[in-house]
Amino acid sequence: MKSEKAKILVCEDNTALSGVVCFNLVRAGFEVTSVSNGRLALDALEKDTFDLVLSDQQMPMMTGIQLCENLRQLPAHRRTPFILLTAKCMEIDFVKLQQKLGISAALPKPFSPNELVNCIEETLAAHCPS
Amino acid sequence: MLVRKLQIRLPRRITAYFLLFGLAALVWLSIGAVYVVHSVSDSRSESTALRMFGRASDRVVLAYLRNKGADLQATLAEICSQCGAEYCAVISPTGEYLGHSNRSLVGKPVSERGSTAERWGEVVRVEYVNDSGLPIYEYGSPLKSNGKVFGSLRLGFSQPNVWHYVRAGFHFAPLAFFGPACCMLAGAVLLNRMVRPVADIEQQLFQVATSPSLESCELREVPNVGAAALGWNRMVQRRFNGPSDTLQQRIRQSLDEGRHSRLDAVLNSVPDGVGTTDDDGRLTYTNRPMSVLLALKDVVGAGDGSSEAPAMIEQLVKRWHLSESDALLSPENRDRAVVTELTREENGQRRVARVARHPICIVDGGKHEAVHVWTMRDVTQQKLAEEMRDQFVDTATHELRTPLANIKAYAETLALADMIDVEQQKQFLNTINSEATRLARFVDDLLSVSSMELGSLALNKQVTDFARMLNEVVAKVRPQIEEKQQTFEVVFPDKLPEPELDKDKIAAVLVNLLGNAVKYTPESGRVTFRVNFTDQQIEINIEDTGVGIAEDELPKVFDKFFRSQDPRVQEQTGTGLGLALAQEVVRLHGGQITVESEINKGSTFSVLLPRG
Numbered sequence: 001m002k003s004e005k006a007k008i009l010v011c012e013d014n015t016a017l018s019g020v021v022c023f024n025l026v027r028a029g030f031e032v033t034s035v036s037n038g039r040l041a042l043d044a045l046e047k048d049t050f051d052l053v054l055s056d057q058q059m060p061m062m063t064g065i066q067l068c069e070n071l072r073q074l075p076a077h078r079r080t081p082f083i084l085l086t087a088k089c090m091e092i093d094f095v096k097l098q099q100k101l102g103i104s105a106a107l108p109k110p111f112s113p114n115e116l117v118n119c120i121e122e123t124l125a126a127h128c129p130s
Numbered sequence: 131m132l133v134r135k136l137q138i139r140l141p142r143r144i145t146a147y148f149l150l151f152g153l154a155a156l157v158w159l160s161i162g163a164v165y166v167v168h169s170v171s172d173s174r175s176e177s178t179a180l181r182m183f184g185r186a187s188d189r190v191v192l193a194y195l196r197n198k199g200a201d202l203q204a205t206l207a208e209i210c211s212q213c214g215a216e217y218c219a220v221i222s223p224t225g226e227y228l229g230h231s232n233r234s235l236v237g238k239p240v241s242e243r244g245s246t247a248e249r250w251g252e253v254v255r256v257e258y259v260n261d262s263g264l265p266i267y268e269y270g271s272p273l274k275s276n277g278k279v280f281g282s283l284r285l286g287f288s289q290p291n292v293w294h295y296v297r298a299g300f301h302f303a304p305l306a307f308f309g310p311a312c313c314m315l316a317g318a319v320l321l322n323r324m325v326r327p328v329a330d331i332e333q334q335l336f337q338v339a340t341s342p343s344l345e346s347c348e349l350r351e352v353p354n355v356g357a358a359a360l361g362w363n364r365m366v367q368r369r370f371n372g373p374s375d376t377l378q379q380r381i382r383q384s385l386d387e388g389r390h391s392r393l394d395a396v397l398n399s400v401p402d403g404v405g406t407t408d409d410d411g412r413l414t415y416t417n418r419p420m421s422v423l424l425a426l427k428d429v430v431g432a433g434d435g436s437s438e439a440p441a442m443i444e445q446l447v448k449r450w451h452l453s454e455s456d457a458l459l460s461p462e463n464r465d466r467a468v469v470t471e472l473t474r475e476e477n478g479q480r481r482v483a484r485v486a487r488h489p490i491c492i493v494d495g496g497k498h499e500a501v502h503v504w505t506m507r508d509v510t511q512q513k514l515a516e517e518m519r520d521q522f523v524d525t526a527t528h529e530l531r532t533p534l535a536n537i538k539a540y541a542e543t544l545a546l547a548d549m550i551d552v553e554q555q556k557q558f559l560n561t562i563n564s565e566a567t568r569l570a571r572f573v574d575d576l577l578s579v580s581s582m583e584l585g586s587l588a589l590n591k592q593v594t595d596f597a598r599m600l601n602e603v604v605a606k607v608r609p610q611i612e613e614k615q616q617t618f619e620v621v622f623p624d625k626l627p628e629p630e631l632d633k634d635k636i637a638a639v640l641v642n643l644l645g646n647a648v649k650y651t652p653e654s655g656r657v658t659f660r661v662n663f664t665d666q667q668i669e670i671n672i673e674d675t676g677v678g679i680a681e682d683e684l685p686k687v688f689d690k691f692f693r694s695q696d697p698r699v700q701e702q703t704g705t706g707l708g709l710a711l712a713q714e715v716v717r718l719h720g721g722q723i724t725v726e727s728e729i730n731k732g733s734t735f736s737v738l739l740p741r742g
Contacts, residue, residue: 014532016561020539023554027547058528060701087531088524110535112542 005031006124007048011041011055011067012085021054024113030120038062042070049076052124054116057086065092068101081123085109146321147314154313158306166296179287182213183253183269187283190220191273194280202229203236209285216266216286220273228281257289265289327352327359403506405430405442409499412439423483423506425449442504450474450483458487465489471509478682482513518706522691525705529572533565540565575707579690582714589632589718596668597626600661603637607644614653621660629668629741631719636739639712643672643735646709649702651676651732663741667721670737678729687725688713712737 008030012018018034025032033050035041037059045053053071057064064084071077081104086092097103104123107116186209193205202220210218210231219230219240226239243258253271260266268286272279330352338347351363394417397404403420407413413430421429424445443459446452450472452459457468469486484507492499540562544555581587604620611618647657651674658673677698679687686692690710693699716723720740727733 014536016536016565017532017539019561020536020543020558024539024543024547087527087535109531110538113539114542114546 005029006051007031007033008120009041009044009050009053010034011036011038011053011059011064013037013056013059017056020113021116024117025120028117028121038064038067038070041067042074045071045074045077050080051128052081052083052120053077054083054120055085057084057088057092065097065101068097068103072101079127081127083107083119083123085111146325147318150317150321151310151314154310154317158310162302162306179267179269180250180253182215183271183283183285186213186218186285187271187273190283191275194220194273195275203233205229206231213285214287216260216264216288217284218286219284220281221284222281223279260288323353323355327355327362331358331362401507403504405504405506407442407502407504409501411441411443411502413442413445414439414501420504420506423449423508442502446472446485450485458485479510481508481510483507484509518689518691521693522706525691525693525703526572526576529703529705530569533569533572536565537562537569572705575705575711578711579707582690582711587714587718589635589715591630591632593628593630594633594636595628596661597622599633599637600626600640603640603644604659606641607648610645610648611657614648614651614655616648616651616654617656619656619658619660621658623662626661627663627668627741629739631739632715635715636719639715639737640670640672642708642712643737647672647674647676647733647735649704650674650699665741667741668739670739671734672737673732673734675732678731678733679725679727680729684725684727688723 008025010018010021010025010032012021012034013036015036018036022032022034033044033048035044038055038061041053041055044050053068055064055067059067062070064086068082068084071080071082079102082102083104084092084097084106086106087109092106094103094106097106104127105119107119189205189209190202193202206218206220206229209215215231217231219235220228221240222228226237227235230236243256245256245258247257247267248255253269256268256270258266258268265288266286267289268284270282270284272282274280334347334349338349341347349366351366352359354360354363397417398419400417401419403417403423405413405416405420405424416424416426416430418429421427424440424442425448426440426445430439443452446458451474452472456472457463457470467486467488469484472483472485474481474483486505488503488505490501490503492501540558544550544558550558578587600622604618608618644657644659651657655675657675658671660671660673662669662671677696679694680696683692683694683696687694688709691706692710693704693706713723716737716739721738723738724736725733726736
């Protein structure tokens with residue numbers, strides 16, 4: 001297991017989904033903070049540091065991409081890995097988002113929890129090769 | 131045949147000239163003949179001569195008696211001139227001239243000449259030819275005074291024959307020649323003026339008859355003399371000034387006109403705007419829809435491409451927001467077909483028009499003309515429908531994928547992860563169940579909308595305990611209301627009727643309306659559910675103190691897939707189908723659904739259902 005637990009912020013408005021995501025991430029050995037919208041996520045990010053942000057795209061008040069844009073304004077999170085969960089993969093120009101906002105991955109809904117965990121682990125490994 | 135007729139044209143003219151001349155000459159000759167005959171007959175009148183002689187004799191006697199021959203000479207000269215005689219003389223009995231009209235002969239002896247031809251009593255006529263060759267009739271008789279003869283009177287009349295007069299008429303020869311000549315000249319001029327137009331017309335008609343086509347003939351006007359020329363000129367004028375020159379042209383023109391009017395009718399009945407512009411981009415034609423889209427006063431007619439015709443681009447800039455970077459304005463697109471979409475604001479609403487421009491080449495009378503054909507269509511409704519569809523696809527994707535994602539995630543977690551306690555497993559399964567229900571409901575809604583579109587949404591009507599149904603509805607929405615800590619006011623009459631209706635569908639409508647009220651009303655707001663009934667109908671009011679609906683969106687709330695642009699609405703999930711379905715269900719029951727709303731204040735939805 002990991003020497004130090006990676007801290008992950010989950011931002012998802014659908015409580016059912018965030019529940020199952022958190023359950024799986026905790027089981028995979030991450031330290032998880034869950035919020036239900038972008039505003040709360042930004043509040044949490046300002047207070048604390050996170051190793052990775054996992055966010056839904058379609059949320060009230062603020063979309064996942066808007067959250068990422070705001071996130072990049074924060075000095076502490078200029079390079080924090082960001083994974084987007086989206087139901088509309090086809091409408092998103094992922095390459096452009098990767099270049100512009102440094103989004104690490106976009107996971108299409110529905111996804112399997114294992115896929116999600118693998119994706120997070122790969123992203124974290126790529127970000128911190130140590 | 132025609133040629134032969136034409137050949138007589140010249141002789142006829144000449145004949146006319148000669149006839150005229152002959153007439154003039156005849157008249158002249160007749161005048162001459164009358165003059166000669168009159169002269170001859172006059173001179174030959176014997177009785178006249180005798181009468182004159184008798185009168186002369188009396189006068190001479192009188193003069194002799196009165197003055198003893200003092201003024202005899204003057205009297206004789208007077209008589210001579212009065213009678214038109216050659217001479218007049220008085221001879222003494224001794225045979226010498228006592229007096230003579232020729233004074234030089236007075237006192238000279240008389241030489242008797244000729245012989246007696248006639249005798250009437252004392253009067254004797256002697257005939258002789260004088261020195262100048264004229265035949266002279268000399269009348270003579272003795273002059274008596276108191277019965278005594280004192281002399282004799284001689285009166286000589288020249289007696290010329292016809293030739294003499296003719297010769298004498300030679301003095302008038304120039305006049306006789308120039309008279310007819312002048313007559314003929316005048317006649318010729320007159321005749322020429324009269325005959326020439328007719329000849330001209332004949333010549334042109336001959337051309338018409340011999341040339342292959344009427345168009346190649348050059349018809350010209352003739353001097354306006356006579357009815358024929360007048361008629362001809364009018365005909366020629368009409369040919370040149372009239373609307374069409376020849377029969378062929380007239381047929382072509384009327385065919386063209388027919389084709390034009392038919393084309394015009396066809397183009398005007400097309401719902402799209404159709405127009406053409408010339409090389410300068412000025413409108414040469416618009417149909418009615420195009421003139422409406424461009425806000426022109428009237429249609430631009432075909433062919434009157436005057437400089438006053440508006441330029442298409444200017445009109446588009448004026449009426450529609452044509453940006454400077456539009457493909458229509460780029461010069462390299464001039465010879466290419468261009469399609470673009472333009473927008474404009476009208477009464478606060480965005481209108482969209484699709485404009486297409488096609489370059490075409492028209493051959494007009496051998497002249498190649500580069501023109502553009504424009505078509506313009508108002509696609510506002512289409513755009514709105516597209517936007518609505520996009521919004522629906524967006525919503526539907528979300529609504530379908532979210533429960534699916536949850537179900538998949540939970541199911542996989544359950545399947546793969548071990549060491550999950552039973553409570554948690556149960557919770558997971560419940561979540562899967564509720565997500566599946568949500569999915570099923572959405573699919574049901576979609577199916578209802580689809581049957582609604584087909585008109586095959588069927589009702590399963592049965593006598594319903596209305597109070598019970600209302601309680602079920604309230605029970606369904608109460609948890610949501612409590613979650614948002616809203617005040618829920620339910621006002622029902624003590625007794626409720628039992629109408630015949632589709633219980634499930636009406637209940638779904640009421641749940642939907644109450645659900646909306648809860649959804650769009652902030653926490654600690656108020657939702658009122660009020661039911662009343664009369665003899666005819668049941669009235670249900672659902673009132674909230676929520677976000678309200680903007681005035682411009684109010685008419686659209688019952689449109690399917692419509693969702694308000696209000697961000698407070700957008701942040702809530704919704705399919706845009708609920709109100710559309712509700713309206714359809716109520717309509718099928720013979721009732722109606724209405725809405726009153728004020729933005730930021732709240733909304734009231736009223737459902738009226740018949741009691742029957």
